[in-house]
Amino acid sequence: MYETTILIVEDDPPIRHLISTTLRTHGYKFLTADNGNEALMEISTHNPDIVLLDLGLPDIDGIEVIRRVRTWSNLPIIVISARSEENDKIDALDAGADDYLTKPFSVEELLARIRVTIRRLAFLRNAKEENESVYVNGKLSIDFAAGSVTVAEQPVHLTPSEYKLVCILARHTGKVLTYRMITKEVWGNSWENNMASLRVYMASLRKKLEKASGGDQFIKTHVGVGYQMLKL
């Protein structure tokens, strides 16, 4: 089996210790860094599979770390933010983070996020080998070339906006996409003006997918943040 290496970037020793103990107990390999520069160094030299990144670091800001990493790598970054950094969390996702955890978090929550990310990595590895024009996730299937969506092998009729939404979410399966990212992709730049439309189209899309699948929840809502296609 493929062994996952996780880089923990955290300047607070008790939290770093909690995370590393948890990872060790569950058989994950890990590296640690206690500031942003060290994190960048570890990422470029050791090429970890996943990064757990605290946003409040003593040298470079966590968001800046994400921006720099994204200039050369797509590796999954799970942000760990304090409640006082709520807005930073959205900026971190916009900068290219994949998911987030808010402090204080439970060990179970942390492990769940890591499992989701590992499933997504495996999914991406397989997708590269298969025909990339067809997306399959549980009962949901999208034929990008034909522009058609089926659920449980039955065609689902979507409006053009709903189709665009499902494609954007599918192309970033497992990643939390902010309202800003989604509205920019679908309607252009003025995302605040499109929030109401986004909610309406998303509600309708979810309803169609849920009904056709017999109740499967493909799309997770992150209140005040955005949406995420789950890997089923």
Ligand code: CA
């Ligand atoms: Ca910190």
